[in-house]
Amino acid sequence: MGTITTDDGTEIFYKDWGAGQPIVFSHGWPLSADDWDAQMMFFLAQGYRVVAHDRRGHGRSTQTSEGHDMDHYADDLAALTAHLDLHDAVHVGHSTGGGEVAHYLGRHGEDRVAKAVLISAVPPIMVQTDANPGGLPKSVFDDIQAQVATDRTRFYRDLPSGPFYGFNRPGAEPSEAIIQNWWRQGMMGGAKAHHDGVVAFSQTDFTEDLQKITVPVLVMHGDDDQVVPYADSAPLSAELLQDGTLKTYAGFPHGMPTTQAETINADLLEFIRS
16 A cells, blocks of 8 residues: 655555556546445455555545545556556446546546446436536536535435435445445545535546547446436447446346346456456
């Protein structure tokens, strides 16, 4: 574990375990690298080098007041991969992290990258616009920002207790440990970063990034995702990619890397080895 300092003085915390082909994990909003525990331990045991960082303003990275946008997120990721001199890397992004991965590839190129994976990811664009009529109304994201600004500790209990992991579905058995771990990760980060990050993940249009990507990309998404609705995300991203493969999971929630880790890890391993 260590830190790097970016050009604007932001310290980015990261974990770097093992040896072999590197797999780089980009986490979702408003979490941290800890959200990848189940994947990092699994792939470490499979002989891979696993790397995960806390996005600026999240987790153990600097709670800077500025730079909470996709350009900075992608540049921070590029700085980390350069610092560690990673090559032939597989980049895996969940939710907002999927946007970060797509923008990193579109903005910085693929010289260091072998493959990529977008899991429950926000591309092509979440918010409803004239060009994206199936998106979510901006008022949805305005409400999220208001809750983050005024009572995020309650909001960070309600979201994982309900739609994030599908614990609000009939017959679901909520895991208090998972809910508390989500809350813990969220509250480690800064309210300003999380507030501004809502705009970054909801209003960024990743269409041009996806069209630029030539490496193989696996797009994984549950069809019961209540956070990033399936129909307006994964199928559209897969169509925009030059070498994209869509894998749909019946009934899986947004947080499926945690609740369905065994299935997700096996499919990731198959794709990486293929």
